[in-house]
Amino acid sequence: MNRLRFVMNRRWAGYLGVAVLFAIACVLLSRWQWARLDEVRAENERVAQNWDRDVQPIDEVLPTLDDWHDDLKWTPVELHGRYLADEQLLVRNRPMNGQPGFAVVVPFKTDAGAVFVVDRGWVPTGSEQDAPDAVPAPPAGDVTVVARLKPGEPTLPGRSAPEGQLATVHLPTVEEKVGEPTYTNAYGLLASESPAPAESAPLATPKPPEDEGPHLSYALQWIAFAVMGFIGLGWAVRTEYRIRNADDPKVRMQEERRSERRKAKGPSDAEIEDALIDSHR
Structure with missing residues (x-):
């Protein structure tokens, strides 16, 4: 626990505040999309009920x-x-x-x-x-x-x-x-x-399509963005923890295990592509 004391300062408090404000903004935007979805659904219901009355x-x-x-x-x-x-x-x-x-x-x-x-x-x-x-x-x-x-x-x-x-x-x-x-x-x-007009009439307004639009997906995306903000904060804490505690045997062991897993998986497609590019320079 003592090794995480580095987060107890103004800099990390500022990062946390930014993440919280970002999450609040995302939640408000998500709620706005839900409200728009409710409006669209109400409009679709009016069309279904009244158009052919x-x-x-x-x-x-x-x-x-x-x-x-x-x-x-x-x-x-x-x-x-x-x-x-x-x-x-x-x-x-x-x-x-x-x-x-x-x-x-x-x-x-x-x-x-x-x-x-x-x-x-x-x-x-x-x-x-x-x-x-x-x-x-x-x-x-x-x-x-x-x-x-x-x-x-x-x-x-x-x-x-x-x-x-x-x-x-x-x-x-x-x-x-x-x-x-x-x-x-x-x-x-x-x-x-x-009676019908003597000449052609203007183009009639078509029946509105019963389409809910992208509001549901947008609402879920904003929630996902809010969560991602805290995930990013956690990743930053974890990265600085590793840097600050690079001499810790447990941290070194964890890094060695990760390196071994990466070697066992072999190079990624991106790494292979980078190697091919470098070889032709």
């Missing part, structure tokens, strides 16, 4: 214009009314399959007089400008729309958009542009519209 009238699902709770996400709702095509907007920075593009959002005025924002789908960025080459128009006249609910998005500080475009689907901003009572906490991804 029976379609319900919007006023039954959202009784007021500011109504919303997360369990409603992806629920299909039905609306009757007409598109306000002149108020159509493009939402920037909406990539799909690795290709940059825009989401096409169109205010839809229901027969009850309220405006509901419909995301009709995706169009690619134009070939020569920061805008689509063409945007398919929505059906004119009376239309029946089925859309899957999503929560409105917040604004992003410092993010702006040119006229006719939005940085995010911030529904109060759409309400200001339209100037009519609007659902301000929920909008919808288009599932179907009847």
Whole structure:
């Protein structure tokens, strides 16, 4: 025990403190990954429960214009009314399959007089400008729309958009542009519209994949890193112990046994490769 007194100093206390702080950071990062995994699993459950639910009238699902709770996400709702095509907007920075593009959002005025924002789908960025080459128009006249609910998005500080475009689907901003009572906490991804548009529609948003992502493996990796920090500290203590006690018969005997085991195993692949390189120099 006396031979380990060398660890009882400020230097080794500092090493231990670093290892503890590193472990705490790893544990916190691991917990964050577990929290992200819980969020992904909850989202997957909402998709499984709501995506293929029976379609319900919007006023039954959202009784007021500011109504919303997360369990409603992806629920299909039905609306009757007409598109306000002149108020159509493009939402920037909406990539799909690795290709940059825009989401096409169109205010839809229901027969009850309220405006509901419909995301009709995706169009690619134009070939020569920061805008689509063409945007398919929505059906004119009376239309029946089925859309899957999503929560409105917040604004992003410092993010702006040119006229006719939005940085995010911030529904109060759409309400200001339209100037009519609007659902301000929920909008919808288009599932179907009847009658069909006269021209091709934007590319529909696909069903989210039920994929948990790498969060579980990342959470376990951070725990492993925390353990490895203490293993590294132990290895450092052991190395200095051998150096300080090289004259100890027990330490010398242990080193001789290790040397004999290495000789019995023969050279490693790396050692053979190094020897070949040295022989050709």
